[in-house]
Amino acid sequence: MRPLAPEDPRTIGAYQLLGKLGEGGMGQVYLARSDRGRTVAVKTVQPALAREPEFRRRFAQEITIARRVGGQWTAPxxxxxxxxxxxxxxxxxxxxPTLNQVVSEDYGPLPEQSVLTLASGLLQALRDIHAVGLVHRDLKPANVLITIDGPRVIDFGIARAYDGVTGGGLTRTGSVIxxxxxxxxxxxxxKRLTAASDVFCLGSVLAYAVTGRLPFGTTDSGGHALMYRIVQEEPELGGVPEGQLRELISGCLNKDPDVRSSVAELLEVTGSEPPSGAWLPAEVLAQLGRHAVRLLDSEDPDPLPGTRQPQDTPAPAAPQPA
Known part of the structure; x- marks a missing residue:
């Protein structure tokens, strides 16, 4: 988390901002606290998108649907x-931390059993997301958070609003969303995306989690070359252990969405029980503890000169999920 910059707001709605968690194509993401004391993540939309009536319409529609997704394996x-x-x-x-941070920075590839537990949690998240009619569209290690109780999926459904103002998944300059x-x-x-698209992305995420490498290579030779390999070539799974995990990932990465493994079929392999005991290596669990301590130590930032504190005007209570 980074401190708020002078140009950042100090409040959004009923939430006091504590720091900046990151930013992406959609906009900024802040750590914030509600007037009831709950810690939340607030994502804002970049101005160019905010000026698009079609984006606003789809954004509102997707948020309404996303509220119905249960919170056990997702960020509600x-x-x-x-x-x-x-x-x-x-x-x-x-x-x-994100799965990307755990694998690429903090620890490295995860053990096979940890990845099987990761698969079970992500499959249950996708089951809940798909059940309300959403397709995630951007399942990747940066959108998977690692906790003591299992993984959590974030940013589900939001990408479809972004997709809707760009025409068939393409930006105005022709690059793929x-x-x-x-x-x-x-x-x-x-092409039109279904739940099967998320399953393919899941296969790539799991291969990355257990090997630290992408199954179709990196963007070193260019993004278009990587995308060509995804469409035309077989995945490189040499570092994936033989057996259950290799078969699960291979079933996810079938090119044909009509014969690709379904979420229900994959859950029959992994099961749907929550993790029992420590599902992560000790070093990763220690990192989770340090992460929690940093959150507890977060203090309200000093207001900028001339700004008003949230308590100056009582804020309405944040509504709870439907």
Whole structure:
């Protein structure tokens, strides 16, 4: 988390901002605290998107649907203002690092049993997301948070609003929406996406988690070359252990969405029981503890000169998920 910069707001809706968690194509993401004391993540929409009426319409529609997704394996949507000058959405804050950070920075590839537990949690998250009619569209290690109780998926459904103002998954300059190393063949080709697209992305995520490498290579030779390999070539799974995990990942990475393994079929392999005991290596669990301590130590930032504290005007209570 980074401190708030002078140009950052100090409050959004009923939430006091504590720091900046990150930023991406959609906008900024802040750590915030509600007037009831709950810690949340608030994502704002960049001005160019906010000026698009079609984006606002789809954003409001997707938020309404996303509120219905259960919160056991996802970050629940708690609040939103799709009519604000800068639209925003608040979700429950998950006190844990991303899978990308764990694998690429903190620890390295995870053991096979940890990845099987990871697969079970992510499959249950996808089951809940798909059950309300959403397709995640951007399942990648940066959108998977690691906690003591299992993984959590964030940013579900939001990508479809972004997709809707760009025409068939393409930006106005012709580049494909999504993360090149974690896209399905049908997403790259601009076809209609179904739940099967998320399953393909899941296969890439699991392969990365257990090997530390992308199954179709990196963008070193260019994003278009990587996307070509995803559409035309077989994945490189040499570092994936033989057996259950290799078969599970191979079933996810079938090029044809009609014969690709389904979420229900994959859950029959992994089971749907929550993790019992420590599902992560000791070094990762220690990192989770340090992460939680940093959150507890977070203090309210000093207001900028001339700004008002949230308590100057009582804020309405944040609505709870439907």
């Amino acid at each position: 949507v708690l609040d939103a203002d799709t009519e604000a000058e800068t639209p925003w959405v608040a979700t429950g804050y998950i006190a844990g 999504g993360s090149p190393g974690f896209m399905s063949p049908e997403q790259i080709m601009g």
